[in-house]
Amino acid sequence: MRGWRILVFVGLAAIPAALGLFVSLLLRHELLANFIYTGRYYVDLAWMVSAGSIILSVLCGMVLVPVWFSGHVKRMRSQIQADALEDRRRFIRRLDHEVKNPLTIILLSLSNLQNSPSLSREESSSLARASQQVQRLQKLVVDLRWLTELDARTTERSRIDLREVIRDAVQSACPEEVSPRIRVHYQEVPWPVGTVLGDRDLLVTALRNLLDNALKFTEDTGQVEVRASDDGRAVTLEVADTGIGIPAEEMSQVFEELYRGQNAKRISGSGMGLALVHRIVSLHHGSISVRSREGHGTVMTIRLPLASAD
Amino acid sequence: MARPRILVADDEVDLIAELKPLLERSGYDVSTAIDGRQALERVREIHPDLIILDVLMPYVDGREVLRRLREADDWTPVILLTQVGTPTERAMSLQEGADDYINKPFDPFELLARVQAVLRRTQQGRLPISSYRWLIADDLRVDRQGRHVWLSDEQLNLTARALGVLEYLMLHPGETVPRERLLDEVWGWSYAVETRAVDIRIAELRKALGDDADEPRFVETVVGQGYRFLIAVEGKQ
Numbered sequence: 001m002r003g004w005r006i007l008v009f010v011g012l013a014a015i016p017a018a019l020g021l022f023v024s025l026l027l028r029h030e031l032l033a034n035f036i037y038t039g040r041y042y043v044d045l046a047w048m049v050s051a052g053s054i055i056l057s058v059l060c061g062m063v064l065v066p067v068w069f070s071g072h073v074k075r076m077r078s079q080i081q082a083d084a085l086e087d088r089r090r091f092i093r094r095l096d097h098e099v100k101n102p103l104t105i106i107l108l109s110l111s112n113l114q115n116s117p118s119l120s121r122e123e124s125s126s127l128a129r130a131s132q133q134v135q136r137l138q139k140l141v142v143d144l145r146w147l148t149e150l151d152a153r154t155t156e157r158s159r160i161d162l163r164e165v166i167r168d169a170v171q172s173a174c175p176e177e178v179s180p181r182i183r184v185h186y187q188e189v190p191w192p193v194g195t196v197l198g199d200r201d202l203l204v205t206a207l208r209n210l211l212d213n214a215l216k217f218t219e220d221t222g223q224v225e226v227r228a229s230d231d232g233r234a235v236t237l238e239v240a241d242t243g244i245g246i247p248a249e250e251m252s253q254v255f256e257e258l259y260r261g262q263n264a265k266r267i268s269g270s271g272m273g274l275a276l277v278h279r280i281v282s283l284h285h286g287s288i289s290v291r292s293r294e295g296h297g298t299v300m301t302i303r304l305p306l307a308s309a310d
Numbered sequence: 311m312a313r314p315r316i317l318v319a320d321d322e323v324d325l326i327a328e329l330k331p332l333l334e335r336s337g338y339d340v341s342t343a344i345d346g347r348q349a350l351e352r353v354r355e356i357h358p359d360l361i362i363l364d365v366l367m368p369y370v371d372g373r374e375v376l377r378r379l380r381e382a383d384d385w386t387p388v389i390l391l392t393q394v395g396t397p398t399e400r401a402m403s404l405q406e407g408a409d410d411y412i413n414k415p416f417d418p419f420e421l422l423a424r425v426q427a428v429l430r431r432t433q434q435g436r437l438p439i440s441s442y443r444w445l446i447a448d449d450l451r452v453d454r455q456g457r458h459v460w461l462s463d464e465q466l467n468l469t470a471r472a473l474g475v476l477e478y479l480m481l482h483p484g485e486t487v488p489r490e491r492l493l494d495e496v497w498g499w500s501y502a503v504e505t506r507a508v509d510i511r512i513a514e515l516r517k518a519l520g521d522d523a524d525e526p527r528f529v530e531t532v533v534g535q536g537y538r539f540l541i542a543v544e545g546k547q
Contacts, residue, residue, distance in 0.1 A: 097393060100393055100414040100415050101322050101325060101414065101415075103414075103415035104322075104325055104414045104415040104416060105322065105324045105325050105328055107415055107416070107417065107418060108325065108328035108329055108332060108418050109328050111328075111332060111418040111419075112328055112331055112332055115335065138415050141415075156469065156470060156471060158469065168506060171506070172506060200510075201471075201497065201507040204507065
């Protein structure tokens with residue numbers, strides 16, 4: 001692919017030179033007049049063609065070199081990103097492997113200690129707390145590993161109605177509520193929202209994570225909305241809230257694993273939710289973006305390509 | 311009645327030191343080995359009723375121990391302690407002749423439940439059901455290799471996950487399998503995914519099997535606990 005691009009560039013840059021050569025040959029064999037009378041001056045055609053060729057070549061170069069260079073930079077950047085991702089995966093696999101045995105031993109030790117008949121009430125509750133925290137650590141390690149291993153091999157690909165995805169995500173985010181705190185707006189006219197290709201369970205997980213965040217960071221009196229629309233090329237899913245918002249300087253980091261915002265630290269969470277959403281959306285060849293104002297609210301926007309009609 | 315004998319093989323001595331009392335308290339006689347070679351010797355000496363085998367061990371690893379046992383026509387039930395993540399890797403553990411596997415780090419009570427279930431469903435000297443290509447329950451047949459399911463003579467059209475759920479339930483007949491375990495084993499991940507995802511696949515399965523949730527023939531809902539495959543399952547190569 002890269003070889004073809006270079007060939008096209010060289011070919012395009014060679015056109016003015018070839019044109020100049022062709023005109024020179026015509027002049028040499030006297031197939032063209034050497035001078036052209038412009039009305040006021042006689043212009044030497046040979047000089048004009050040579051100068052024109054040089055100017056055209058320079059112009060082509062000025063256009064083509066930046067295009068080639070930007071393509072090169074893009075390729076370099078994606079290679080660096082792929083290498084960084086692979087490095088991170090390798091690190092997490094090692095971490096996961098090294099942490100598993102100690103965690104298993106701690107879980108077994110706590111279980112044995114909890115069975116001791118001579119424990120006081122305080123000791124029992126200390127052990128229960130330790131056990132809970134180890135389980136939290138265990139979950140974090142498992143989730144981190146899963147996030148890095150999640151790829152096309154572990155996902156399904158079927159035609160999905162986003163109405164079902166929204167219904168399931170809302171129900172699981174507010175399981176007990178008769179009228180959930182979440183309002184849903186679903187485009188019906190001029191056409192209903194189309195289907196997308198992907199993994200239903202993963203999309204429910206992604207949307208549910210966004211809803212969990214929106215509910216967590218919004219007061220009970222605030223609002224959370226899910227909006228689904230279709231512009232004929234892609235489906236847009238938005239989760240908007242009137243919550244605490246994200247500081248502008250932290251916006252670029254919100255999709256990183258284990259990142260937790262300064263104003264979010266007092267609220268429980270693992271820092272894995274948005275990284276997971278980002279990974280799921282990427283696996284569906286979609287994009288995710290965030291708009292937010294601290295103290296006013298946040299809008300998370302997912303765009304997913306529509307499934308083709310056939 | 312004699313207490314069942316369990317051999318625990320793991321190169322982590324601290325893990326053995328903690329696992330041994332837990333199993334003993336639960337009514338088992340426990341022997342231990344700290345590498346694969348020792349595990350094979352101990353099997354010959356004590357003829358355990360069940361072996362808990364770590365996969366990563368020095369000299370001879372857990373998988374090799376399992377292969378050697380099966381090659382020698384020794385079908386002592388084995389639970390592998392694995393470190394692997396994806397469903398494919400896990401499925402390989404079963405195809406190599408393990409009766410069950412549990413991923414580290416595991417909940418101690420989950421391990422005890424697996425030990426009880428394996429001891430209950432396996433008969434000494436017989437191949438574990440997971441070693442067979444075909445699973446058969448009355449007129450229901452599952453081709454595990456070809457990933458096809460037949461009911462009577464009709465081939466069923468199931469999604470990969472619904473088939474995975476059916477396969478897992480049939481490999482654990484009569485055992486109540488919690489939704490979380492199904493998520494972990496079939497989906498390969500349980501992260502923040504509602505157990506409702508399992509219910510949706512069970513509904514798909516029941517529809518394909520023509521099974522009534524109120525009067526189930528194949529898959530029963532155990533309220534508040536999970537799902538159970540009701541009919542006896544036979545294996546066939």
